[in-house]
Amino acid sequence: MNDHDQPGLFDAASVAPPPTPAPGFRGITYHEHRARTLLNKIPGARPGGMAWTLNPYRGCTHACTYCFARDNHARLGLDTGEGFNTQVVVKTNAADVLRRELRGGKTGDDWVMVGTSTDCYQRAEGHYRLMPGILRTLTDHRVNFTTTTKSALLRRDIPLLAEAARVANVLVMTSLGSLDERVWRAFEPGAAPPRARLATIAALRAAGVAAGVLIAPVIPHAGDRPAALDALVDACAEAGAVTVYPDVMRISPGARDWFLTQSAAHLPPHLHQLLAASYANSRSMPASYVREVTAHLHARAARHGLPRWEDYIRDVSRRTPDSKSPRQRDR
Structure with a gap:
């Protein structure tokens, strides 16, 4: 992961405005x-x-x-x-x-x-x-x-x-890889802002619906600083998340050309160069990096008592609420 003291990869003055989603349809x-x-x-x-x-x-x-x-x-x-x-x-x-x-x-x-x-x-x-x-x-x-x-x-x-x-059993997952609105605008221009996604988690929990967070994608060089990841997990826990699932960004062959083209057009040159070097010949980051980021996020989640996604699913699948009636197969 990137060092805490690394100079800001996002310089607000150097980030080109992202494409503006067309109004309506x-x-x-x-x-x-x-x-x-x-x-x-x-x-x-x-x-x-x-x-x-x-x-x-x-x-x-x-x-x-x-x-x-x-x-x-x-x-x-x-x-x-x-x-x-x-x-x-x-x-x-x-x-x-x-x-x-x-x-x-x-x-x-x-x-x-x-x-x-x-x-x-x-x-x-x-x-x-x-x-x-x-x-x-x-x-x-x-x-x-x-x-x-x-x-x-x-x-x-x-x-x-x-x-x-x-x-x-119902689990609604919100996908959220960063609280930084610059990351959102650069990589997810048509999605809801990070704080709106946190508000959705809170609204689900208030209604009695289990809500978790797919901490994804964690974008190397842009959204992977330890302090930022800690703040993200903390915010998810505060909103009421019951579990988290970390996932470091992978780029599939069909997305690579578009991703790098958009990266070159809308990111500071040094950030684009880092991403291009990381993903030009591989769809994922090195396994050691993925393990480090994943372990960091799981450790932070554990401090809040949040289980891993697979553990949550396994445990909840074993429980059958008293309110459930036999499955209706002929409706």
Whole structure:
């Protein structure tokens, strides 16, 4: 990790303004699609664990420069750079397909991970409103699930999440890798500000919904100073997080060119050069660096009594609240 006394990598005067997200839906094309299936089984998943994924959207207006899901856009024949930010596939019949798939008890006691590819609460959700139907269906079938977001729009559905949490295991993860707004503006221009994400955690906890933090990505050279990481964990604990999951930034092949192009355009030259040197020929930082950052974050979280994500999931999966009734497989 970087030394505490290292000169500021972000010089406010030298950071070019990030791209401004288009207001409303201007400049964004939504490709409406009627899906045949929605649930995808994770190969090798253990019974009762994280075994299924569900993604109602492809592409994302959060425009995070490092997003691994840019690779998926190439498989759809779409551009992985600006096209990923502005060409969004919408599975308009998501709730209906999910209801059909769950009617036969397809997931059993397994967990479903909602929105593993792109954020379910990106701007499109404000218009298409797919998540309320998805949440009601998961609740009807008592399905354990987790979802991850960088958007404050999730707060709209807190009553539905609270209802689901009364009959199944629910964990809402907020993705937050730094409290520094310069990092947010440079790497996640379309996502909610860090403090808004912390407010979402607090709102979830006030409603009785378990909320954790995906401390991700930790961006080397920009967001990895020990003091900054400590402050981030402390803020998450203060907001009420029940667990944290650290993850150091990885750059997939489909995202590398776009990431480095945006880095060169919007970051101070010395910071761009550090990132380019770290990721030009590798998708991840050295294993020793990843271990050091991860251990530091886990140690800080332990001071607040926050368990590791995998430990939290294992423990909560063993518990069945008295309020839960037998899973309804024929609804």
